Amino acid sequence: MAAGKIDQRSAVPAYRQLADILQRQIEAGDLQPDSQLPSETTLIQTYGVARGTVRQAIAVLRDRDLVVTVQGRGTYVKA
């Protein structure tokens, strides 16, 4: 588990930290290919950040080509 935590006083922005945490979970197989990421609401509650921050983090993962997002459904780990 070791979900990882966001350090608000870090020089690294929160959305980058969250993106890195999720990427590590993907690479560790904690988040399996084709599986769904936690919803934005869940990530907000889990990591104590705002929705915009969560969405920015997921945008980073899309940029890195690690996930795909479908409106009304969710974000999925690329196979």
Next chain:
Amino acid sequence: MAAGKIDQRSAVPAYRQLADILQRQIEAGDLQPDSQLPSETTLIQTYGVARGTVRQAIAVLRDRDLVVTVQGRGTYVKA
């Protein structure tokens, strides 16, 4: 096409430049009446400016009566 670019070293503020670029696209029919403008996020990425700058530019277009903005939906070219 020539989407136009923002010249950071210009005396004209970035938000004015962006407003002018979008106005030209509207007048050229590149952005059709009743069609949706690119989202704030897209404009940020496309022109490399900050959110505040994008919103200021769109405010200018509203002032010029060229577009209307609907919360939760987007900004549209006036018919």
Next chain:
DNA sequence: TACCATTTGTCCGTATGTATG
């Protein structure tokens, strides 16, 4: 068919900090 819950998409307003000219 209609309704509803869930989830993502977009916009609004505000705020803090940094940097430049």
Next chain:
DNA sequence: CCATACATACGGACAAATGGT
């Protein structure tokens, strides 16, 4: 000092898509 601009972050509201009841 001040205006402009960027980067980050929060919280709220409404819209749109999906899937199930």
